[in-house]
Amino acid sequence: MNDQNEVNRRKFIVTTTAAAGAASALGAVVSAPASAQSLLEPPPGFNTQPPLVENWNRQLGDLVDVSSGIRRDAPELGHPAVKDRHKIYCYLLMKLIVRFWNGNKRGPLGIYPLRQGQIERPERPERRQRYRGDMIANADGLRVNWDRYLGHNIACIAVDGNGDIIDFDFNHNDFFRxxxxxxxxxMVRRLFSLTDVFDGWKTGKKLSDKPHLASLNDVTLYTSLESCAQCSGVMSLAGVRQIVYLQNDFTAYKIGNLMYNLANRTAGVDSRGNAILDWQGKPVPSLPGAPIPIAGSEIQLDEFKNLNEANLAFSKNVIAAKAANDKDPTIVSGAFFVPDNGKPDFAPSITSFLCTDAALRIFQGGAAKLDAMTLDPLSRDWKFPNRPDNKDILTNQECLDKARAFFVYADTEGYRGSPHKL
Ligand SMILES: [Zn+2]
Known part of the structure; x- marks a missing residue:
């Protein structure tokens, strides 16, 4: 047990003693010493795991707080150019989601009251109403829209430490049942499958003297929705450096934050035993044992707040609509989906929200920023993590140019429902 824990233990005893004294003064029953003792430290075995020992007596609200951890493990986030850099990839992610948007969670037919902007051929109202799936911008005879729902409108992209985009992937729940x-x-399984594959999607050129993906500890994943327990676990096992997310999943019980705070830290060396350097070229003493969870709000991404608020509004409205429908079954206007036959869908699910016009508009707004973004001179030439000895690290301007080029590639050759061509 280190000094810090001794301090914590003393603090805890002082606190509990004071509380017991207060309770006693009020004539209340004082907790048995054994029960106070059991709070002091984890059971044998667990008591040798430093994060468990340090956090054992903390309140849950403190335990999910990652603000001080982010300052320690990602101090570069305080720099405006670093925020710009993350925004480039967030906007690319939103543009990919818009490109492959498919809101037909309950099929292309029927009525989706909250998807009126996604009706195919609204100019021909005499035809039966049908909703667009694949949101390809310029559909023609050779490139048709595909309305089969393959999975939710949740996606992520992986970016390596140099700033090169490795690949993107979508939720495929429906495709694989x-x-x-x-x-x-x-995405992580795919990164493993790409280990030691040198040819990137761009040119096939080797990018540096190390295998492209020899280690994931400099990889950042950008995901549109806060990660669940499965994904947090997989990313943690893979050693992914950090995860930037565009929206909270209120049902994911902050598992990513918990894992980040409770996972044992590892030595600050790469897979070859060389010291890992921080953004200022100094060795990093230790690495988190789970990805650093970075909410979009940390980089002042407007869409983070907008998506959260719109999701909460959707949930509230659809629950109210269900209550109205319970009283009068003919009222279905606030449902997520009204089938030709059968019961309307009033579930306040986030994956249903992510089919609505309200969600799509927010993603479209973010997508447009990838095209409109300009970088001021200080940001333009910024290299992150800015290690002076690594010539392969891209400047922000190069990142922006490559992000735009990646979209063109994905639009032309990428597939949402099958493995991507690299
Ligand atoms: Zn997940």
Missing amino acids: SSAEHAESR
């Missing part, structure tokens, strides 16, 4: 085919875990 599985509730576990999430974007991030699919």
